[in-house]
Structure formats: C-alpha cells, structure tokens
Amino acid sequence: MDFQELIRARYSCRAYRSDPVAEDKLAQVLEAARLAPTANNQQSFRLVVIRTAGREQELQRVYGKDWFVQAPLVIAACGVPGKNWVRKQDGKNYNDVDMSI
Secondary structure, three states: OOHHHHHHHOOOOOOOOOOOOOHHHHHHHHHHHHHOOOHHHOOOEEEEEEEOOOOHHHHHHHOOOHHHHOOOEEEEEEEOHHHOOEOOOOOOEOHHHHHHO
16 A cells, blocks of 8 residues: 555544454554654653543543543553653744654
8 A cells, every 4th residue: 555545545433343452462552652753762752551441431531422432442642741852943842743643
C-alpha cells in the first residue's frame, strides 16, 4: 500500500469489539510508541493502559461516548510538558507535537 492509498483508506473507528487484546500485541503497540520520534528525543510522555471492564461508568465521566468503553482497553497518552523540549527562539513547547505523533 502506498501513502496515497493509506490516506484514502483512513477512517475514524467508532465501534470496537470487546475481544481481549493479547499481551504480545499490546507489548508491540507500546514498543512502537516508545520508539516513536519526539522533539530532541526527549520521550517526555507516559502511556497508561486502562482495562475497561468494570470501569465503564468511571471512564464515561472522562469521555461520554458509548464507543469509548466498548474496547477491552484504552491507552492514554499523557504528555509531561515540564520535561518536553522547548524551542529557544520562541519558547514553543513541543508537548502537543510529540503527543500527536
């Protein structure tokens, strides 16, 4: 698949199966995030894996859409702005850029 095909095939998923996620698959996803580029390679983020079973009401207070708790887990990507690289010229903190990557 070339990049243009990838762009055309992209969509926002709003429905999930509740099938458990295999630990090796979860580990692969977390490792890919760990290896993702960040500004100045600061890696100033934390990933929090939240298993949804039994926490649906609590999680819906965070984000009230039904699809949000359909999946067996949610990975919260949390930036640490105080540890991010800041561009000297204008003081731009790269937390938002790193978290979007």
